[in-house]
Amino acid sequence: MKYVDEFRDPKAAKIILSRIAAVCDEIGATKEKPVHIMEICGGHTHAIFRYGLDKLTPPGIEFIHGPGCPVCVLPMSRVDECVQLAERPEVIFTTFGDAMRVPGTRKSLLQAKADGADVRMVYSPLDALELARRNPEREVVFFGLGFETTTPSTAFSIQQAMREGIQNFSVFCNHITVPPPIKALLDDPYMVLDGFVGPGHVSMVIGIEPYRFIAQDYGKPIVVSGFEPLDLLQSVLMVLEQIRDGRAEVENQYARIVPDAGNPASIAAVVDVYEERPSFEWRGLGEIDKSGLRIRDRYAAFDAEVKFGIGYGAGARVVAEPEGCACGEVMTGRIKPVACPQFGKGCTPEMPLGALMVSSEGACAAYYQYGGARALEPAE
Amino acid sequence: MCLGIPGQIVAITDADRMMAMAEISGVRREVSIAPIAQGNLDDVVGKWALIHVGFAMSEIDEVEAAKTLEALHSLGEAQEELHAMQATAQALGGAA
Ligand code: SF4
Numbered sequence: 001m002k003y004v005d006e007f008r009d010p011k012a013a014k015i016i017l018s019r020i021a022a023v024c025d026e027i028g029a030t031k032e033k034p035v036h037i038m039e040i041c042g043g044h045t046h047a048i049f050r051y052g053l054d055k056l057t058p059p060g061i062e063f064i065h066g067p068g069c070p071v072c073v074l075p076m077s078r079v080d081e082c083v084q085l086a087e088r089p090e091v092i093f094t095t096f097g098d099a100m101r102v103p104g105t106r107k108s109l110l111q112a113k114a115d116g117a118d119v120r121m122v123y124s125p126l127d128a129l130e131l132a133r134r135n136p137e138r139e140v141v142f143f144g145l146g147f148e149t150t151t152p153s154t155a156f157s158i159q160q161a162m163r164e165g166i167q168n169f170s171v172f173c174n175h176i177t178v179p180p181p182i183k184a185l186l187d188d189p190y191m192v193l194d195g196f197v198g199p200g201h202v203s204m205v206i207g208i209e210p211y212r213f214i215a216q217d218y219g220k221p222i223v224v225s226g227f228e229p230l231d232l233l234q235s236v237l238m239v240l241e242q243i244r245d246g247r248a249e250v251e252n253q254y255a256r257i258v259p260d261a262g263n264p265a266s267i268a269a270v271v272d273v274y275e276e277r278p279s280f281e282w283r284g285l286g287e288i289d290k291s292g293l294r295i296r297d298r299y300a301a302f303d304a305e306v307k308f309g310i311g312y313g314a315g316a317r318v319v320a321e322p323e324g325c326a327c328g329e330v331m332t333g334r335i336k337p338v339a340c341p342q343f344g345k346g347c348t349p350e351m352p353l354g355a356l357m358v359s360s361e362g363a364c365a366a367y368y369q370y371g372g373a374r375a376l377e378p379a380e
Numbered sequence: 381m382c383l384g385i386p387g388q389i390v391a392i393t394d395a396d397r398m399m400a401m402a403e404i405s406g407v408r409r410e411v412s413i414a415p416i417a418q419g420n421l422d423d424v425v426g427k428w429a430l431i432h433v434g435f436a437m438s439e440i441d442e443v444e445a446a447k448t449l450e451a452l453h454s455l456g457e458a459q460e461e462l463h464a465m466q467a468t469a470q471a472l473g474g475a476a
Pocket of ligand 1: 324325326327328330337340341342343344347348353354355356357364
């Protein structure tokens with residue numbers, strides 16, 4: 001229990017851990033026959049490794065790392081389109097820093113910048129909007145990336161641009177949604193999933209209702225969780241207790257931040273600005289129905305896809321993953337990162353080959369950063 | 381990138397645009413309060429909120445804010461957020 005003593009409340013952690021062990025015994029979960037729990041959110045993946053929760057919990061629990069890291073699921077073709085936009089002389093291409101190092105077919109945004117493209121890291125889409133106000137002779141494009149937590153920010157920014165009549169601002173929309181890939185994974189006959197730890201901050205926006213199908217249609221428990229170690233342990237216990245009791249429900253462990261109904265103002269802004277795409281491509285997962293958003297026609301003036309004729313639907317979409325990388329299999333939980341032949345060799349956080357190595361929320365980067373010696377152990 | 385960081389709303393800066401000054405771990409930054417503003421904007425002054433990419437996404441209480449901040453520091457996320465805020469100043473400065 002090396003790590004537990006670092007927790008703010010080690011005593012509470014130990015109590016929850018012993019209860020987890022007891023429920024594992026009751027349901028007969030062992031290393032040979034483990035319960036598979038998927039943490040959907042990349043922030044949770046990061047926290048699980050940071051605090052060593054996968055090692056503290058009994059061997060009867062296996063964590064499957066979900067697709068909830070927006071950078072990691074960004075397909076190479078989208079990065080290529082970003083580079084294409086950024087290389088236009090009139091464009092100032094603005095992006096969250098996380099996306100800078102994601103490899104594209106030709107180059108990453110960071111390399112495009114080094115080659116002379118005007119690529120700027122911003123903290124907020126509001127900063128991109130400000131850049132547009134200050135540079136009326138340039139076209140400012142913001143790379144809209146992220147899940148439901150982030151989508152409202154670009155929706156509000158587009159609404160604001162419309163109110164002010166700003167004509168040189170547009171969003172390259174690649175926003176995606178959490179529930180559809182979960183459904184796709186549940187429909188995958190190769191996946192074994194017994195329960196879910198649900199994302200906290202996505203749920204703060206959308207509430208807990210969108211997960212109802214997981215419990216109702218698929219009979220699997222899901223517990224929306226905070227990202228502190230005690231939150232995560234508590235949520236794992238709640239999932240296990242549901243399994244033991246034969247229940248499948250949507251529970252909210254993070255009610256202090258997540259209202260059951262979500263955030264109405266944000267939901268309204270998103271519905272006003274965006275609509276579902278018929279399908280969207282996810283790195284490693286392929287096309288998933290209704291999993292991405294596009295800008296509605298009435299806001300077309302702010303849609304970079306329309307403005308520059310670049311993007312989804314134009315040209316070949318699916319680009320093959322780099323040679324020898326196993327991102328797809330890691331992404332779907334079929335293998336652990338260390339089983340990828342490139343892990344730690346051709347692919348490191350400094351020189352990522354696959355997107356799972358780029359962000360601290362990616363499973364490969366988390367293994368690499370916190371795995372230490374254990375990352376070099378033979379594949380589990 | 382989805383975790384956000386707690387900040388305290390200290391003043392309304394532009395009521396029309398729903399913008400306010402927030403103090404985030406000692407750094408001041410203008411944020412949008414559109415997600416949490418209801419009725420009188422001044423009501424949010426003094427409140428704590430979870431700030432994500434420049435938007436006050438959700439109101440939180442002060443104790444929760446302190447706990448969250450501690451957890452974010454331990455994950456290295458707080459430093460990352462503050463870093464991103466600084467990077468932005470550069471992006472804006474670069475073209476002015
Ligand atoms: S180690 Fe690199 S190439 Fe291999 S799966 Fe992870 S991100 Fe992909």
